[in-house]
Amino acid sequence: MNPTHCQALPPVSYIERSEYMTFDVTPQLPSNDITVAELFAGGGLMAVGLRAAGYNLVWANDFDKNAVKAYRHNLGDHIVHGDITAIDPADIPDTDVIAGGPPCQDYSVAGTGAGENGERGKLVWAYLRIIEAKRPKAFIFENVKGLITKKHRPTFDALLAKFEEIGYRVSWRLINAWDYGVAQKRERVFIVGIRADLGFAFEFPEPRPEDYRTQVLRDVIGDLPEPSDTCGKNVKKVERVADMNEPGPTVTTQFRCQTVEITNHTGGVPAKEYPGHTASALDEPAKAIVAGVHGVPGGANCFYPPNHVQTRATTVKPRQRLSNQRGYVADMDGPGRTVNTCRLDHAEIHPQAPRRFTVRECLRIQSVPDWYVLPDDLSLSAQYRIVGNGVASRVAYLLGIALAEQLRSSVIGERLRTEVSA
Known part of the structure; x- marks a missing residue:
């Protein structure tokens, strides 16, 4: 398919068009009868992986009303909007597993650095409080790599010790999503705790040979048509250009963007106008553009996936750039860096067009x-x-599969031991 043109399809309804949306690296497994509650659930990307692994999603919580809306839209009404520190553990149903990752900004290298003294950093202890009160068979905890850096390692070690103190055998690993079949260099810390009375410690699954650093951007976004155009203007300046030969850069949460106006480029764009190292820092965010299909070339005969709409950012005053802020050109056929959402010092653009990744592309890069x-x-x-x-949904999926297998083996083993002793 020519990446500079839309994918021509017969006139069909939005629902019928869903048959063309086939990307799925977390194929649904049969139910494993294991129930899960999720803290700090966000929009449910971890839940997507766990549900596909066979888990029964019973309850979830998040403080962000937009994330709750996204979760509810995709996964069900069992999510509760509210502050976890104000929720009585008695109001949380008993489940086999509790999963989730407290907000990471205070531990992130690119964040505040406040650690456990920050308002968000303190939430790791709220997570522990819920685990201690509910005593699930197992828990899955996720956070940024910064939690194990020298600055925050005392907090991390204290957290591990507390989990042990309340009766859990804990295992942890720094996981790079690219090692597990995700087209993104995304390193995150995972802690999996198993209640001590179950008699085993969790063993992290090793990357499969077919997954280990094999997925690149072309594999996950190469089939998408150029997004619909909501502004009709050419790009003037851009941030880093992603490389379709590499895994995507870690998807982050910032929306502060460089001066850029975006078009669908159906007529092609001279490459010399869009060098890969032309990033200019800005001190204002781009205007929020509502996602939707507008100005679609080809009308009803053209298919544009949901959340795959092109927008523009307005011109704003540049601000002083840090020495490490550089434009970056990613490669379609190689590993990419962590996908960023047009953040000032890391924002990237699509390797085949002078624009940033659409939300749909970021979703796919997040598996x-x-x-x-x-x-x-x-x-x-x-x-x-x-x-x-x-x-990353596929990481949650593979961890979920491994945890279910190990919990099942433990239960079967215990049953056999009981039968033998009898």
Whole structure:
């Protein structure tokens, strides 16, 4: 398919068009009868992976009303909007597993650095409080790599010790999503705790040979048509250009963008006008553009996936750039860096057109299946934030499969031991 033109399809309804949305690296498995509650659920990207792995999603919570709306739109009404610190554990149903990752900004290298003293950093202890009160068979905890850096390692070690103290055997690993079949270099810390009375510690699954650093951008977004155009103007300036030969850069949550106006480029764009290192820092965010299909070339005969709409950012005053802020050209056929959402010092653009990744492309780079759709009435910045805050769905899927197998083996083993002793 020519990437500079839309994909011509027969005139069909929106629902019928869904048959063309086939990306799914988390194929649905049969139910494993394991129930899960999720804290800090966000838009449900981790839940997508766990549900596909066979888990029964019973309850979820998040403080962000937009994330809750996205979760409810895709996964059901069992999510509760509210502050987890104000929720009585008695109001949370008993489940086999509790999953989730507290907000990471205070531990992120690119964040505040406040650690556990930050308002968000303190939420790791709220997570622990719920685990101690509910005592599930297992829990899955996710956070940024910064949690194990020298600055925050005391907090991390104290957290592990507390989990052990309340009766859990914990295992942890720094996981790069690219190692597990995700087209993105995204490193995150995962802690899996198993209640001590179950008699085993979780063993992380090793990357499969067919998954290990094999997925690149071309594999996950190469089939998408150029997005519909909502502004009809050419790009003037751009941030980093992604490379379709590489995994995507880690999806993050910022929406502060460089001066850019975007077109669908159906007539082609001279490459010399869009060098890869022309990023200019800005001190204002782009205007929020509502996602939707507008100005679609070809009308009803042209298919544009949900959340795959092109927008423009307005011109704003540049601000002083840091020495490490550079434009970046990604490669379609190689590993990409962590996908960013047009953040000032990391924003990237699509390797085949002078524009940033659409929300749909970011979802795919996060290994989220195409059936997941962010509501049109969420602002573009909210959509990017939801995607950037999420756990790569395929990573959650593979961890979920491994955990279910190990829990099942433990239960079977215990049953056999009981029968033998009797």
